[in-house]
Amino acid sequence: MNLKELARKLDLSPTTVSRALNGYPEVNEATRERVAAAAKRYNYQPNTRAIRLATGRAMAVGHVIPVMTRHEIVNPVFADFIAGAGEIYSRNGYDMLLSVVPDDNEERAYRELKSRGTVDGVILHAPRMKDERIGLLTDLDIPFVVHGRATGSPLPYNWVDVNNRRAFQRATEFLLDLGHRRIGLVNGLEFMDFAIRRRSGYEDALAARGLSADPAIMVSEEMTETAGHRAVRDMLKQPQPPTALVVSSMIMGLGARRAIEEAGLRMGRDVSVIIHDDELSYLRNGEDVPIFTATRSSVREAGRQAADMLLSIISGREGGPRELLLEAELIIGQSTGPCRG
Template sequence: MNLKELATKLGLSPTTVSRALNGYPEVNETTRERVVAAAKRHNYHPNTRAIRLATGRAMAVGHVIPIATRHEIVNPVFADFIAGAGETYSRNDYDMVLSVVPDEDEETTYRGLKSKGNVDGVIVHAPRTHDPRIALLREIGLPFVVHGRATGTAEPYCWLDVNNRRAFQRATEFLLDLGHTRIGLVNGLEFMDFAIRRRTGYVDALTARSITPDPALMASDEMTEIAGFRAATRMLALPQPPTAFLASSMISGMGVRRAVESAGLVLGRDVSVIIHDDDLSYMKNGEDVPIFTATRSSVREAGRLTAEMLLDVIAHPDAGPQQRLLEAELIIGQSTGPAPKG
């Protein structure tokens, strides 16, 4: 059943039927009701491909996912973000199209998305410092919103980010208040913008209390269980081991916990751990009582909000760049306690 057939069946022109269904004013209310009823009865759904061609809009948003050899973006955090964004798209009748491409094809993919008209805009994931994608997207004129920020980008652009610096600063201060002075940082890869901001927060909090950050207590690696385990194990073997850790994610935090327990120490008594909790839907940090003390910020909610921002940018291309900074909560769990007296 297409528009023409429905129009014939109703004894109306396609024009009127189209207008009736799309809520245009120049159609008699009685007629509109007839049309709407007939559309429902015959289970008429306008063909998306035709709408897209006729309107010139793709009604779709792209997410480009590079298959990196080194840093894998296909991680749990990404999945939850996508799920959040997808909820927003569904509610607004937009399609979400994912392009999984070898990372050397990333630029070509963005250019293709624009010139072939597959999408109306894109979301940029996992920005690095001086991320080239921002200039690229501006150049080709494809609307975009960045999830995170890219230090070193001159002109303003749209982004939504969590205040990572502040989160880690507060977490560090919290540990300092508990009497910890040797605090290990198990960070993500530090070419990622968020990781740098987190380290900055950590360093700032220490320096504010006149503690010189110790390079031996700062690790930077993939946010995996193994990497967390290794980094923490190494630090615990130092002559002056840390009494507390900041871990970049739930997963690396689990590695840290394993290192702590393997060393015969008790979590929350001998060693304190604070993680950053993205509040992943399938990997909760405890139920009522959080297992880990954490800086928490739902990445799924971030996905929803970033997608909303993008749809807004697409609808109003000439409004200035939107920017939004979310604050993480500091939630107290069972993994922190006063520094052991020593």
């Protein structure tokens, strides 16, 4: 079915149907919903090339990925975010453009996307404190959504983030309630905004119980299995090793578990572990009973939400900066238990 046939069935003009499908604000919500329902019912697939010609849009969203050896964007968790965002792009007739660039070429990559007109907007990944890319994209007048937040940014911006501070505060409180007092932190790289927030939540929970954070059992590292293993191995060799750990990812948690077992200890009995982001499509946290206790937030859902927000901004349906804070859920698994002293 083509656009004219769909318009005829709805008794609307092809222009109105096209504008409804592409989210133009002058089309009222009732008409937009009616057109969307009919398009789904008749399995109508818009002609992307025709839309590009009619609207002047590229019908593509950009993701610029800086690749360096110590950067969270290389973490495979990123694949789940892209999968979620891709669902929304596909549903709306948009393509995804991935640009993998050296770190010192990132600014140039954004400028080229603007000058070539190859994308209608971008998702900004791995924000840092006072992230200069927010000012750059604002100056270039490219619609964008940040996956995460950039503390200290002087400019307003659109973002989707999980409440990292609250997630790690809650995880630490849970371990404190189990009687643990030597609680280690295995964190991501702390020039990244999410890691700073996680550390803050951990320290706040300790301070509320009159405890000080001990730098000897706090590590900031790449979120890899090897880094998790190395950090926990070294902590467990200390004269006063931790009895519990808060760990920044499932992947680091696997390394932590390996280190615990190598030390002749048992996770959940001798050392308790809470991980973050356990809901990964390719790496499940057990089946009926979770292996790890976890602060669960779906990275795939964050991808969907960020993509949906960006397409709304591109279409003009949304005005002003939009902010979406997702809460993590505490899932009880087999990796935690009462402190054994």
